[in-house]
Amino acid sequence: MIKVKQLAHVCIFAHDLEATRRFYSDVLGMDTRFNFLRDGRIFGFYLDCGGRSHVEVFEKSEARYSEANQINHLCLEVEDIDAAIAHFRSKGVEVTPKKFACDDTYQAWVRDPNGVKIELFEYTDRSAQFTGGDRIADW
Structure with missing residues (x-):
């Protein structure tokens, strides 16, 4: 039997990675824990939600959002x-x-x-x- 301890993270896609970082940082006060790099370029990051919970963000300019998304x-x-x-x-x-x-x-x-x-x-x-x-x- 497995016991879930807490929510580890929620992953979202961002059209504009830095606008998304500014929103979560400047408006919500969430610090960047670390960045994901590929070919020397940041393509995602983890935001600290307190404790051991995070929001994971990846750049995906073609992402579309609607009420039908799996994460509401x-x-x-x-x-x-x-x-x-x-x-x-x-x-x-x-x-x-x-x-x-x-x-x-x-x-x-x-x-x-x-x-x-x-x-x-x-x-x-x-x-x-x-x-x-x-x-x-x-x-």
Whole structure:
């Protein structure tokens, strides 16, 4: 029997590698852990999400994004969702209003420069992720 310890990484493709790096670095504050090189050129990188979790990014200019992609979105926990929303807006990034979800978490949504959806999450003391119990989806 295998036991999964945690999410290691989510891999996304980038139309513009450096615009994507700037978004995740300047807007989300995620540091580059390392780059992938081929023929002396950077073609991808790993971003630190805290702990041992990462976002892996590879350049792929021909990538197309739609609702049918296998990875629908990535979700990042934030300490203060109101501050996060204000931060995104100050950087000129569109962000949805804060919503209190059926799992007793706060959430908001943004997109990176490639259209990849990112859910921002703030847990509460009643969040289902900690308390358990089924929740009725309101979406």
